[in-house]
Amino acid sequence: MNADSFIWWDWVDRHLGEIRTATYEHLRLTVIAVGLGFVLSLALALLSLRWRAARAIVTGLAGLLYTIPSLALFAVLVTITGFSTLTAEIGLVGYTLLILVRNIIEGIEGVPAAVREAAEGMGLNPLRRLVAVDLRLATPAIVAGLRIATVTTVGLVTVTGLIGMGGYGSFIDEGLKRSFSTEIVVGAGLSVVMAMALDSVLVGIQRVLTPWQRSSRHRTNLGYELPKPIA
């Protein structure tokens, strides 16, 4: 085995157990963050749709939070809440909010007024209208938000690993400290793989949830959706 080689498969072989643990930790932090972030964002989005003032406050605060570098936020949080899942999740959930709230609001606002009136005319109460009509039609926008949020969170969990909270980032951290490229490549490579895998899972979920989009997509000569600009 060449000591100078970029990746040392031997090392990978001997550390499969640790790799599995890190995968579990990374996935757990990501899923909790996106799940909690989604529930919170849904509540905040509904509030914002009802009250204009709430909307300004919510998007303003979420936007401000977004400018704080993740490394700084996590490092500062560690000094307050210590090394814990809580510390990681406060930051992670916070970063998902801006993306998710914005997309949920956009999705619900995009529901045509005629459809909403029809639902009202059919005698649906507000809650059922929200679940069966608004949220259902907003699904593409919401899933688009979830995809960005998930992919971003996988990357951010790598950063929390740098400050000792497990996951793939801990491999990168150790690899950088010991100048051992194998560990860096394993940590970085696996986080890319996880981001892409979760992204494909969400694409699959969207296909299942919005069958009407599939059939119409075949009919349009575009065959794809236009890349959505960032507002």
Next chain:
Amino acid sequence: MSGALAQFGQYVTDHHHWDGPRGIPHRTVEHLRLSVTAMVAAAAVALPLGAWLGHVRRGGVVVQWLVNIGRAVPSLAILAILFPLSLRYGFGLGFWPTVPALVVLAIPPMFANAYAGVRGVDPATVEAARGMGLRPAQVLSRVEVPTALPLILTGVRVATLQVIATATLSAYVGFNGLGSFINEGFRQQDDAKLLTGAVAVATVALTVDALFVLLVRRATPWRMASARPSRKGTT
């Protein structure tokens, strides 16, 4: 926490922390140098290509695909992988391993917005421009790009904000920017130093963002007049 705030106050008012290569001004300049380099490189790739693809109205799949991949790759992963390579091939610590990571981060928002902006220009407008005898390149530069400018600039703004915030990570591969305060503060358990880094980066990011808003307003004066009444979509 109030103790930490008091220490933070002491730290930033101590003139030692404003002098020399480890001082706040020098590290701010370095941070900006890194961010600007990455932004210029990313814009040089993303804006012309995005606008051109939007102009010829094709390549949507490729754009979407590239944007998704670019978003899915964590910046830290790129910079970490490039670090040993950079050392091996003589590019050294810090600056060079970080630039590509930031470029990859900055490309998706600019690319997506340049493409969507130009492609979204009303076909009737493009048709009229062509009817007036403008050549394709002129249609792009005199009609499509100016019309798409607000979206294009929004993409640049989002990218800039992300780049400034993420350039912090460069401290992990030995770059002497504002991230160094955070990295050192964390390792030395010096909360004041850590807070200094966090506040400095956030301040730089917010300042640049505010300048951007002003710039966008000056660059697109026609927008201010029309923005108000047409708001709120009644479909």
